[in-house]
Amino acid sequence: MVAAAKRLAALLILFFIIPVSPVIAAESKTSSDDSLQSLIDLGKRLYKTGVGTSGKPVAAIDISGQRVFAPQFHCVACHRASGYGSKEGGVYIPPIVAKILYQPMKPDRARAFNGMYFQDQNAEMSARINSARTRPGYDLTSLARVLRTGVDAASEPIPHAMPRFEVSDRDVEALDAWLRTLSAIPDPGVDATTMHFAVIISDKTPALTQKAVLETSRVFFERMNKNIAGDRSRPNFSPLFRSEFASFWRDWSLHIWTLHGDETTWPQQLSDYYAAAPVFAVIGGAVAAPWQPISDFCDEQKLPCLFPLTDMPPAETFAAGYTLYSYGGLPLEARAMAQFLGADPGRRKIVQLAIDGPRGSTPATIFAQEMRQFSSKHDVQTIGVARNSWAQAIEQVSRTAGNDDVLVLWPGDDAKAAVAALAKTAPAAGRIILAAQAEPFAVEMLTGTPLAQRVRLMHPTELPSVVNPHSYRVRAWLNARQVTVDPPEDQFQVYYALSVLEKAVMEIQGDYSRDYLIEQIEMIAESNLSPGVFPNLTLGPGQKVASRGSYVVKLDGKAVGGVSPDGDWIVP
Amino acid sequence: MKLRQFDRTKSAQFIRLAIISCIAMTSVSAGSQSNISRTFADYIPPSVTLVKTTKKPVSFAHLVDGSRPVVLEFFYTSCTTICGMQTSTLAGAQKGLGKGVTIVSVSIDPEYETPTRLREYSSNFPVGANWHILTGKRSDITRILTAFDARPFGDNKMLHRPYVFIRPAAGRQWVRLEGLANSKHIVAEVRSAIAHPPPKSSTMVGLRKSINRMIGSGW
Numbered sequence: 001m002v003a004a005a006k007r008l009a010a011l012l013i014l015f016f017i018i019p020v021s022p023v024i025a026a027e028s029k030t031s032s033d034d035s036l037q038s039l040i041d042l043g044k045r046l047y048k049t050g051v052g053t054s055g056k057p058v059a060a061i062d063i064s065g066q067r068v069f070a071p072q073f074h075c076v077a078c079h080r081a082s083g084y085g086s087k088e089g090g091v092y093i094p095p096i097v098a099k100i101l102y103q104p105m106k107p108d109r110a111r112a113f114n115g116m117y118f119q120d121q122n123a124e125m126s127a128r129i130n131s132a133r134t135r136p137g138y139d140l141t142s143l144a145r146v147l148r149t150g151v152d153a154a155s156e157p158i159p160h161a162m163p164r165f166e167v168s169d170r171d172v173e174a175l176d177a178w179l180r181t182l183s184a185i186p187d188p189g190v191d192a193t194t195m196h197f198a199v200i201i202s203d204k205t206p207a208l209t210q211k212a213v214l215e216t217s218r219v220f221f222e223r224m225n226k227n228i229a230g231d232r233s234r235p236n237f238s239p240l241f242r243s244e245f246a247s248f249w250r251d252w253s254l255h256i257w258t259l260h261g262d263e264t265t266w267p268q269q270l271s272d273y274y275a276a277a278p279v280f281a282v283i284g285g286a287v288a289a290p291w292q293p294i295s296d297f298c299d300e301q302k303l304p305c306l307f308p309l310t311d312m313p314p315a316e317t318f319a320a321g322y323t324l325y326s327y328g329g330l331p332l333e334a335r336a337m338a339q340f341l342g343a344d345p346g347r348r349k350i351v352q353l354a355i356d357g358p359r360g361s362t363p364a365t366i367f368a369q370e371m372r373q374f375s376s377k378h379d380v381q382t383i384g385v386a387r388n389s390w391a392q393a394i395e396q397v398s399r400t401a402g403n404d405d406v407l408v409l410w411p412g413d414d415a416k417a418a419v420a421a422l423a424k425t426a427p428a429a430g431r432i433i434l435a436a437q438a439e440p441f442a443v444e445m446l447t448g449t450p451l452a453q454r455v456r457l458m459h460p461t462e463l464p465s466v467v468n469p470h471s472y473r474v475r476a477w478l479n480a481r482q483v484t485v486d487p488p489e490d491q492f493q494v495y496y497a498l499s500v501l502e503k504a505v506m507e508i509q510g511d512y513s514r515d516y517l518i519e520q521i522e523m524i525a526e527s528n529l530s531p532g533v534f535p536n537l538t539l540g541p542g543q544k545v546a547s548r549g550s551y552v553v554k555l556d557g558k559a560v561g562g563v564s565p566d567g568d569w570i571v572p
Numbered sequence: 573m574k575l576r577q578f579d580r581t582k583s584a585q586f587i588r589l590a591i592i593s594c595i596a597m598t599s600v601s602a603g604s605q606s607n608i609s610r611t612f613a614d615y616i617p618p619s620v621t622l623v624k625t626t627k628k629p630v631s632f633a634h635l636v637d638g639s640r641p642v643v644l645e646f647f648y649t650s651c652t653t654i655c656g657m658q659t660s661t662l663a664g665a666q667k668g669l670g671k672g673v674t675i676v677s678v679s680i681d682p683e684y685e686t687p688t689r690l691r692e693y694s695s696n697f698p699v700g701a702n703w704h705i706l707t708g709k710r711s712d713i714t715r716i717l718t719a720f721d722a723r724p725f726g727d728n729k730m731l732h733r734p735y736v737f738i739r740p741a742a743g744r745q746w747v748r749l750e751g752l753a754n755s756k757h758i759v760a761e762v763r764s765a766i767a768h769p770p771p772k773s774s775t776m777v778g779l780r781k782s783i784n785r786m787i788g789s790g791w
Contacts (some may be wrong), residue, residue: 062657062660062661062664062754063657063660063661063752063753063754064660064661064664064665064754064755064756065754066660066663066664066755068660068697069696070656070659070660070696070697071696072649072651072655072656072657072659072660072696073656073660077652077656078652078653080652086652086653087730088651088652088653088654088730088731088732089651089653089654089655089730089731089732089733089734090654090733090734091653091654091752093652093653160657160752160754161653161654161657161752163657523730526726526727526728526729526730527726527728528726536683536710538681538683538684538729540648540650540651540681540684540729540730541650541651541652542650543650543684548683548684549683568709569709569710571682571683571710
């Protein structure tokens, strides 16, 4: 009887507990997931901003033993957002991503090449890189020791380029949790055989630009894939150690994303393309509209977008983002123009004629703001102009123009009509400044006229009289593949984007992280790959615009290209 | 045969002696680090105008070629490796150097580094009144880098090296340090250079500097 009662009691207990226990387990799992996630978030905050788990900044101890809190001493400053480190100034910053930090280090020729190539600091560091060094994988104890004392997992001192940190045990735990997730999963767009890249164009892109972008990309991809096939077909033939890297190479696949119709539908179209076949990066591209929606999409997907052909980047492009721009476009022209006029302190009346739409209103707004910063004496008036109504607008302004007055034209893609109107009904006095789009038409229609003396043009590219030797190589390369070089500037810039991408893909080897790709491009941009469309292309960690200045030019019938500079390169 | 062996021993001894004397020449007093190379050289600072963090122009040649001791370095704010450490080192060295020493930091990424951006950067460190953080035109800064034999390979700023230049007095050569030095080392180097100045600049260099000052350009 007692036994039966016991059995019943046991059954009752089972009846109540069994259904409840998964709930308890699930709840405890959720709470442990939550606490792990919050630990990861705290670690991420420490890595990126230097703020410890206590909410206070963690002190870094520099080479001289001083406590420093500057952003240059946060983990991310050297090891970068990807965690793959950097190579700069003769110093090799090793990768600390999960798959490397927590694994025992074995001699690895392919990875060692990366360090050796840049390693030129001193005998001590050189020996460290060149020796077939091993170390155990890091754990909490050794991580804490290397952060606090600079002694690594193999009990060896690490170089003083790495500061020491006053981290608490909780800080180390949080950092450990974050580092275990850092670049732990390869980014989408690469599979076992292929790397996928996209080129974005729209149905508004002029046919010639479309042809330039697509043909240049196509022949570059063909050449790339032939080279890769060659390396793979001869695994034992290894000049320059190529066979070491053969396992990293993937075929390049080009996806063309054509955007149709209204610009408000573009984000959805981009999402659909991406969902159907994710790509690793977007190259070049030209949509003949503001780049903002595409830039937003790339930021949302953390998708590198390399050097699009656009004169309408978002106005504030210096902030972090995934799009790298060749130059600052119309916002840059507006700032440089303001600097050119603002440098002269005299009182002026400035009238801007801006085509309706963003290519007129954006630079006009920026120009007016910038002029106000220089002096309140400048009176800036902005008038919107509809397509093909330049003659009336110019005539109206001309009536009251004085010698000190300035007429600014932002004609967008209606530049030919604007310059033609100017040639017919120019103001009798004052100076006239035009955006760079008007240059070919101004050279053709205004050179040699009495008006020419008073006209200035923005010129954010290299002067026509300066020729970069690399442009001959690129032109010959395209000619050899039966690609017509027209317009050369667009094709050269697409070629630049592709050749920078090629070099960056070689650098990242098998580490398919998009952040790492961008970090490599920031390093490579200033190398000798520029075909000279811009005087200098230079990026750096966190920098997003490669050319940051503009010339102001005057019409000069005797000069190459019909223009000569009026003053130095202006960097606003 | 014997004679040849004797020769070999002798030459080995000579080489050993030469190495020891080289090491002795390059090491300095307390605070020195063994992995920093140290040489003397004559440099002609070009007459170019740079811009301070206050946006005011300043003549580079006047700043570094005056009568006061000068410490010069090149850096850029978004550098991922040595520049932050080098700035922090100079900040720590300021007290030891005293008010009589001018510190000059020149940006090698001038088109990105506006005076405003440099001001933000310097606000992270205790920058004293004798420390000039400068930017300028790209072509002018390339001229300075060329003059100090500090131009990075391929003009790619990513390949810059950790240099510190010290000139203790007018008419003297510069001490050129390469390597990541700490504050004590910098202070020791400056004091040592003041106490035992490097050789005098050559007459030709002095002449060229005077001409530069007169015509306002370098040659």
